[in-house]
Each structure stands twice: as C-alpha cells, then as structure tokens.
Amino acid sequence: MLAPRRDRAEVARFARRTCAYREVSGPEIDVLEPALAGRFDAGLFFEREAHLDPRRALRDLAGEVHRLGGEIQLGCAAPKRVDLDCTGMAAPLADLRPVRGEMAILRCPEVAMRRTLRLLHPRTPIYLVPRGDGHYMLGATMVESDHSGPPSLRALMELMGAAYALSPAFAEAEVVEIGAGLRPAFPNNLPRLERREETLFLNGLYRHGFLLAPAMAQAAADQLMEQRDENTREFRTA
Ligand SMILES: Cc1cc2nc3c(=O)[nH]c(=O)nc-3n(C[C@H](O)[C@H](O)[C@H](O)COP(=O)(O)OP(=O)(O)OC[C@H]3O[C@@H](n4cnc5c(N)ncnc54)[C@H](O)[C@@H]3O)c2cc1C
Structure with missing residues (x-):
C-alpha cells in the first residue's frame, strides 16, 4: 500500500483502519519491489496477502466441477x-445496487513487480496486480455509478496515470485490454x-x-x- 509523496498522510489514515501490516520505509520498499526504487518513502506491507488470476481460477474451478461429475450449461x-x-x-433482491468498476490489462515485460500494489489517492485508490508473463491488471472504482458500457476517458486516464506514478517504464506498456463491469452490492x-x-x-x-x-x-x-x-x-x- 503506497501513496504518492504529496498524499503521504493517506498512508497513516489507511493504517488506522486496517491490520496485519508492517510499516515500511523507502529503503525497505526498494528491497521488496526494486522496480519502485527511489519513488516512495512510506507504505504498508501486508506480508500474508496474495493474489490470483480470476480467469484461470474460473477455468480451474470449472475443471474441478466436471471432475466431480457436475454439469455446467x-x-x-x-x-x-x-x-x-x-x-x-x-x-x-430489492436492496441490491450495481457499482461500476473499471480495469485495464497492460503488457510491460520491462517492469518486474511481484506484489499487488494499492496506490492510495484521496479521490481514487488504484490497484495494480501482476499477472505473470509481463502482464499487469490495473483496477479501480472511479466514481460510484450504475452506468454500464465501456470505460470512460477519465477512468482510463486515472488508471494509466497511476501506472505511470508507480513506474515511468509503464509509458512503453502495451494496453492489451480495457473493460468495465457492474458489481452487485448491498447497502x-x-x-x-x-x-x-x-x-x-x-x-x-x-x-x-x-x-x-x-x-x-x-x-x-x-x-x-x-x-x-x-x-x-x-x-x-x-
Ligand atoms: C473491473 C473489476 C475488477 C474486479 N476485481 C476484483 C478483484 O481483484 N478481486 C475480487 O475478489 N473481485 C473483483 N471484482 C469483483 C468480482 O468480479 C465480483 O465481486 C463478482 O464477479 C461477483 O460475482 P457474482 O457471481 O455474485 O456476480 P456476477 O459475476 O455478476 O455473475 C452473475 C452471473 O449470473 C449470470 N446470470 C444472470 N441471470 C441469469 C439467468 N437467468 N440464468 C443463468 N445465468 C444468469 C450472469 O450472466 C453472470 O455470469 C472486480 C469487478 C470488476 C468489475
């Protein structure tokens, strides 16, 4: 969990609302993720956190359903x-509401990051998930909305700006995919x-x-x- 230097207070604010983390300073961040070297001087490290590739997870789960004798139509x-x-x-369900989320998949083998990074920003927290093979997923909830359809220019600018803030090497990334979806949420x-x-x-x-x-x-x-x-x-x- 990182914040740009100007939004550093966000790290302390977030720390008060979470647990299972260790505060890390600039040199520690540089050791954990050398691709970020010199760019951040405070963050929270959630050592036990992990991530998965949802598409692969769905393929694996479908395979397991078949193996157990289930039928998927x-x-x-x-x-x-x-x-x-x-x-x-x-x-x-009457009190269910849709909340829009945006994402982009970048290919940038020049950047080597291993962990999910959450970039705190007062308006729009953005996360970046390494998917292996030089691929990264960027995701965010820009503004709470139930509008369906492709991502807006503003959403994409925020996503790409966050990638660039993490590492300027993302400027050369290929944008492999962009997308948006509605997520079901209760109040x-x-x-x-x-x-x-x-x-x-x-x-x-x-x-x-x-x-x-x-x-x-x-x-x-x-x-x-x-x-x-x-x-x-x-x-x-x-
Ligand atoms: C951009 C974005 C990024 C996200 N990133 C993450 C993440 O990093 N980690 C995470 O944990 N979650 C993430 N999510 C959230 C996650 O995708 C949702 O929480 C999850 O998909 C909700 O699952 P669901 O099965 O309840 O609903 P859905 O995924 O919406 O699935 C409902 C399914 O039901 C089907 N259906 C509807 N009506 C019928 C019918 N009558 N008969 C048969 N089928 C029907 C629909 O076609 C759909 O496939 C993200 C979401 C978005 C949009």
Missing part, C-alpha cells in the same frame, strides 16, 4: 426455480445469503467476489446440505 437461462441463485445484478457492502421460499440467494460480493467466494460458498453449501438431509433430490443452481 453455458449460454442458456437457468430453470425458473433453482436451489441456489448467484445471478448477480439479475437477482430479484452495507457486505455479502449475504438470503432464503426466499425454496431458493437460497448468494449475492452482494461487490468488489471482492473472488476473495470472498470460498467462505460464502462454504456457508451456502452448509445451508443446502442441512436441507438435503430432509429432502434427497438433486440441486439446481443459477
């Missing part, structure tokens, strides 16, 4: 009644399981769907298995 609507509904913004921004008649809804994963999925899936499975003891039919999900 793509490109068709789910049956009208399902046991577990994970349809994001399409779910009929308190926390996910929840909600039973409505015969269906269990798992929703509100907001900006941490991949991070929260294992815990939420376990909680949903526990609830469904309890029911299964009473009723031995197969489950259908959407």
Whole structure:
C-alpha cells in the first residue's frame, strides 16, 4: 500500500483502519519491489496477502466441477426455480445496487513487480496486480455509478496515470485490454445469503467476489446440505 509523496498522510489514515501490516520505509520498499526504487518513502506491507488470476481460477474451478461429475450449461437461462441463485445484478433482491468498476490489462515485460500494489489517492485508490508473463491488471472504482458500457476517458486516464506514478517504464506498456463491469452490492457492502421460499440467494460480493467466494460458498453449501438431509433430490443452481 503506497501513496504518492504529496498524499503521504493517506498512508497513516489507511493504517488506522486496517491490520496485519508492517510499516515500511523507502529503503525497505526498494528491497521488496526494486522496480519502485527511489519513488516512495512510506507504505504498508501486508506480508500474508496474495493474489490470483480470476480467469484461470474460473477455468480451474470449472475443471474441478466436471471432475466431480457436475454439469455446467453455458449460454442458456437457468430453470425458473433453482436451489441456489448467484445471478448477480439479475437477482430479484430489492436492496441490491450495481457499482461500476473499471480495469485495464497492460503488457510491460520491462517492469518486474511481484506484489499487488494499492496506490492510495484521496479521490481514487488504484490497484495494480501482476499477472505473470509481463502482464499487469490495473483496477479501480472511479466514481460510484450504475452506468454500464465501456470505460470512460477519465477512468482510463486515472488508471494509466497511476501506472505511470508507480513506474515511468509503464509509458512503453502495451494496453492489451480495457473493460468495465457492474458489481452487485448491498447497502452495507457486505455479502449475504438470503432464503426466499425454496431458493437460497448468494449475492452482494461487490468488489471482492473472488476473495470472498470460498467462505460464502462454504456457508451456502452448509445451508443446502442441512436441507438435503430432509429432502434427497438433486440441486439446481443459477
Ligand atoms: C473491473 C473489476 C475488477 C474486479 N476485481 C476484483 C478483484 O481483484 N478481486 C475480487 O475478489 N473481485 C473483483 N471484482 C469483483 C468480482 O468480479 C465480483 O465481486 C463478482 O464477479 C461477483 O460475482 P457474482 O457471481 O455474485 O456476480 P456476477 O459475476 O455478476 O455473475 C452473475 C452471473 O449470473 C449470470 N446470470 C444472470 N441471470 C441469469 C439467468 N437467468 N440464468 C443463468 N445465468 C444468469 C450472469 O450472466 C453472470 O455470469 C472486480 C469487478 C470488476 C468489475
């Protein structure tokens, strides 16, 4: 977690709201990520934090579902009644709201960073995730909005500006992909399981769907298995 020198107070502000970090000074930052050498003089280091590639995670999970005998049907609507509904913004849950998020994928083999970096900024915190093979994902929530469609010029300028602030070598990066999506969130921004008649809804994963999925899936499975003891039919999900 880093902030440009002029926004250094943001690091202290963020530190008060989090845990499991170690404060790091400029020389330590330079050792952890030599590509940042000389550019930052304070940050927070979350040593146990990790990251994954969501597309690869989905491929691996789909492979595991097949291996366990599950069937995945793509490109068709789910049956009208399902046991577990994970349809994001399409779910009929009144207090669900869409929050737009923007991203860009850069290819820049000249930059070698290993860790997810979050660049604090009073208006727009931006994160950069190394995806291996010289690829980096940049992501942000620019302004809370439910507008769908491609990223705006302003969003892209903020994303690219943040990459450049982390390392000027990103100026030569290839922009491989840009995108935007709507993330389902409840008013308190926390996910929840909600039973409505015969269906269990798992929703509100907001900006941490991949991070929260294992815990939420376990909680949903526990609830469904309890029911299964009473009723031995197969489950259908959407
Ligand atoms: C730019 C961006 C960056 C992000 N970065 C991260 C990150 O770094 N880490 C992280 O943890 N999370 C991240 N997220 C958030 C994550 O993507 C979401 O939290 C997650 O996708 C929400 O999962 P979901 O399954 O609830 O909803 P969705 O991903 O919206 O999935 C719902 C699915 O249901 C399908 N569907 C809808 N109606 C039907 C129907 N009737 N029948 C069948 N299928 C239906 C839809 O087509 C869709 O595929 C990011 C999101 C965005 C937009």
